[in-house]
Amino acid sequence: MVNVERPKVGPYVLMRALAPGRLAARWLALNEVDQSSHVVYRFPICHDKAEQRRFLSAVGAASALFHEHILRVEQFSFDVAGRPWVVAPFIGDVGGLMTLGRLLRDKGGLMSPDEAERAVTQVLEASDHAVGVGQHHGPIALDEVLVGRHGSLFIELYGMARGLKGLTRGNSELVRDEVLSIVEIAYQLLTGLRADEPLIPAGRLVKRLDPRWDAWLDQGLDPSGGFATASEALAALPGRVERTEVYRPAVNVRSMLWRLRTAR
Numbered sequence: 325m326v327n328v329e330r331p332k333v334g335p336y337v338l339m340r341a342l343a344p345g346r347l348a349a350r351w352l353a354l355n356e357v358d359q360s361s362h363v364v365y366r367f368p369i370c371h372d373k374a375e376q377r378r379f380l381s382a383v384g385a386a387s388a389l390f391h392e393h394i395l396r397v398e399q400f401s402f403d404v405a406g407r408p409w410v411v412a413p414f415i416g417d418v419g420g421l422m423t424l425g426r427l428l429r430d431k432g433g434l435m436s437p438d439e440a441e442r443a444v445t446q447v448l449e450a451s452d453h454a455v456g457v458g459q460h461h462g463p464i465a466l467d468e469v470l471v472g473r474h475g476s477l478f479i480e481l482y483g484m485a486r487g488l489k490g491l492t493r494g495n496s497e498l499v500r501d502e503v504l505s506i507v508e509i510a511y512q513l514l515t516g517l518r519a520d521e522p523l524i525p526a527g528r529l530v531k532r533l534d535p536r537w538d539a540w541l542d543q544g545l546d547p548s549g550g551f552a553t554a555s556e557a558l559a560a561l562p563g564r565v566e567r568t569e570v571y572r573p574a575v576n577v578r579s580m581l582w583r584l585r586t587a588r
Contacts, residue, residue, distance in 0.1 A: 333409050334401065336364055342420045346468060347481055347488070350421065352414060361414040362398070363421065365481070369407045379408050382487025385459055393450035395470060395478040410481070415472040424477060424509070425466035433516035437530070437537060440513040441563050446477040447506050452554035455502070459483045460494030463505035466512070496552065503551045507544030519545055536562035 331338045335356045342350040348365035355362060370376040387397035399411040416422060424443065428435065435443070447469060454461065461483045470478045486492070508519040514537065515529045523545065527538045540560055544551050551557035558564070 333364055333403070333411075334399075336362060336411060338364060342416075345480065346465075347485060348410070352416075352420070353411070363412050363414045363416075365410040365412070367408040367410070369405060370402070371406070376402070376406070376408075378488055378490050381492065382484045383408070383410060385487055385492075386482055386484050389454055389457070389459060389482055391450050391453045393446045393477055393479065394454065394482050395480050397481075412480075415470060415478060417473055422471040423467045424469040424471055427471050428466065428513060428516075435513040437514060437533060437562070440510055441561060443477055443513060444506060444510045445558065445561065445563075447479065447509065448503070448554040448558045450477075450479050450482070451502055451506065452558065454482055455494070455499055455554065458494075460486065460498050461502055462486055462494075462498055463501050464509070465505070466509060469509075499553060500550055503554050503557050504544065506554070507541065507551070507557065511541055511545065534562050536565055 333353070336353040337356055338351040338353050340352050342352055342363065344350060345365065348367045351364045351366065353362045353364040354360075367379065370379055383397060383400045387400065390396065395412050395415070397410055397412055401409055403409060414421075447464065451461070451464070459482065461479065462485070464479060468480050470480050472478060511517070511519040511523075511526060514526050514533070515524070517524070517529070525538050526541055527533045527535060530537075540557075540562055543549065543560065544557060551560070
């Protein structure tokens with residue numbers, strides 16, 4: 325039997341390649357010490373000290389984020405060739421990592437309103453936390469959101485794309501853009517369509533959709549307005565807004581006629 329020597333990064337043995345991510349190649353890795361599974365990200369080589377500093381700044385900011393819906397950065401290092409590596413928990417299954425986009429395709433391109441609201445709530449909560457501690461990601465794409473084995477969502481490598489470009493400071497417009505992208509995700513989860521112009525109201529595409537969804541999407545997708553923060557978008561979600569109904573007291577016609585007669 326041939327003994328195949330697998331490549332290693334510290335105590336992590338690279339078991340097999342996974343589908344590549346936006347920023348780096350991904351590997352399923354096994355920690356030899358405790359036999360736990362991880363995903364190892366292999367980034368392009370840093371060619372000079374400036375690139376190394378940008379990487380260290382970006383990964384340092386990402387590793388400082390602790391939230392239940394942000395994939396945790398556990399470790400990072402450079403190999404002898406100057407190539408950066410990042411280690412995170414492996415939240416996938418035998419099929420690899422599941423993105424929100426792939427899950428949507430597996431569901432036939434649509435989610436129920438309840439499923440969509442749960443997904444959007446988790447991504448908004450992650451964004452709200454990160455921005456609250458001074459971190460920014462910018463627009464979030466479906467393939468940057470991973471789905472765990474038990475259905476929880478995780479934003480992958482939050483903020484690192486901006487950090488690798490040396491973009492460290494955010495502003496109110498960037499926050500709006502980030503929230504807008506999450507509203508666009510919600511529209512796609514509900515309708516199966518991208519939120520491109522001319523935009524078809526979700527209520528015309530989804531039968532018996534709660535009209536509060538159309539109101540939320542209309543506000544969130546408004547190019548001249550939109551939600552200023554993730555917390556504002558969270559508070560306005562259909563599941564968090566009470567349904568208001570106009571109270572119309574029952575009219576007793578006979579007593580009404582009697583009052584009219586006696587008033588003469």
